Amino acid sequence: MWSTVAFVAAVIAALIIFSPKAAPTEMPYDKLPVLGNKNAPVKIVELGDYKCPTCQYFSQQVAPQLKKEYIDTGIASLHFMNLTILGPDSNTAALAGQAVYHQNNDAFWKYYDAVYKNQGDERTQWATPEFLTDLARREALPIDYDLLKQDILSKKYQSEVDEQNAFARQNQVTTTPTVFVNGKKLDGFDYNSLKAAIEEARKGE
Template identity: 25%
Template sequence: MIIVAVGVAAAAAVYLSREPQPVTETSAAATLDTKGGGHFRGPENAAVTLVEFGDYQCPSCKAFAPVVQEVLNRYPKQVRLEFHHYPLISIHPNSMAASLAAEAAGEQGKYWEMHDQIFEYQERWAPSSNPEPEFLAMASRIGLNANAFMQAMRSPQLRDRIIQDVVRAREANIEAVPTFFIDGQQIHVPLSVNAFVDVIDARLKK
């Protein structure tokens, strides 16, 4: 446990001091070790796992949220979503706080409810110099204990959990959000539901 904690702390130091880097598109599709983790939405025994690395302050991530939900609606028994945090704090300064809000809600069993609220009300909290009141209002709307929620938002353990997702993203050479993988294979620039459907249908036929 000490080695893991030191590793996470070191990764956090590097991550939190990193300057913005230009995003480039690679021709070769990246792969991801499907070792689980993250938060899941969908059946545990689903035939296909859709992994998303996302940043709650990213407008593109918000734009993709209904697309991802439509994919889950089309495949309610076959597809499971696995979400991982990748807050790009150098360009989205409130993204870490948003990830902490989602994780704090998860401590009370309402991760996905907060996940949806954060994207829905992105325009309210994203430009704020202090987004916590907005997150607290969301917590109230979904029935969370406010004191427990705010205490959890300041938890080093939850921050480390997010940093572990960031480390995994770095290991997979992910440079943009959102980034999607289906059964470990990256999908490049899925512009529509059909881009997901084509890959999922091919996987289901195997």
Template identity: 25%
Template sequence: MKTYLAATALGLTFAAGGAWMLTRPGDAPLGATSIPGAAMAQDAAGDAPAAEVDTSSIVDMVQGSEDAPVEMIEYASFTCPHCADFSENQYQQLKTDYIDTGLVRFTMREVYFDRFGLWASMVARCGGEMRFFGIAEELYASQRDWIAGGQDPAAIAENLRTIGVQSGLDGEAVDACLSDGDQAATLVAWFQENAAADEVNSTPTLIIDGEKYSNMAYDDLADIIDARLEEAGVEPPAR
């Protein structure tokens, strides 16, 4: 499905094949909550087309050497269980074998299926580039716990705030990040631009040297990276 939805029409549904797909839900719109400390995205983003929002302030979250011979982008949602599994398994091995060794430059780009994934992203980004990946790992590791509030926005917002504070962020800073409607609108527009450009409609989606792949086992992923390294005249690591 190649449908890119407005900020107020993002939703979540499970699809066959182990992916979470973009869909149009019948429940509450993104950001439609009045609780203190939660991202007020609806007023900020709901009425403005993504093309009218300046997204230049949003930076990619990147790990690895600038000179790495292979570039990889992961499109992921913090509310996607397959992304949590990728973070716990493939990503950890990828980081050890390829990112930390200077062979792969890795970028994570967030996908927003729902308001809760957006709020999680805002907490992760609240720590800046230095803390983003550490907070992201914690969000994935405790995904079942912080989502346990179901559809109660207040409970989920408080759970996310707790993760931010436990990760070393100041509580007032987390509250400010979660309440930043302009940032929420900009992030949603940024996500829509990226999804349209790379034709992303499920997570995790992987872009390796410009070629798109679906989620896969680590050995299969490593085989693709090794082939790219060999094309670049670089010897792959021993596995």
């Protein structure tokens, strides 16, 4: 009996050891805003909603640490993808973000910081075209403000926002922020979790 149990245990252990690992999720890096070297060996993607208070925490507390330790040193890059789940103006803020990105990638990250620093209550509708355009102007983003407002109102980049939301659904992403490191979805988004995932990704390079 004991030999049978040992044999079964050995088979189970072998299956665990030799079973193929899940392939990384294919990420559309080239279609997303990037902070840092786009050819960095470690690529981080945040799926976020500009109305999400926890996303605000990520942008204000976690992203600066990532920038200092990994992005500015060329080890990692940070990409942003929209996941609009909190209301109609989540979509409006996403449209504005895409419009800024298409004018100037670097300006996008100033927009990203500015929106989160000026984030309103998630239960109210505050991310209007007027607010977002005025915010870009106050922050002196190096873009065409009239074009920005026109692109928001015409929903010029709605198909891109829809595509990013579809990506989230296809990959069972339902909460913001959700973070991927080299295509691997993380269970958490705190700095220690990210640091561990980045170091693990570096070992695989």
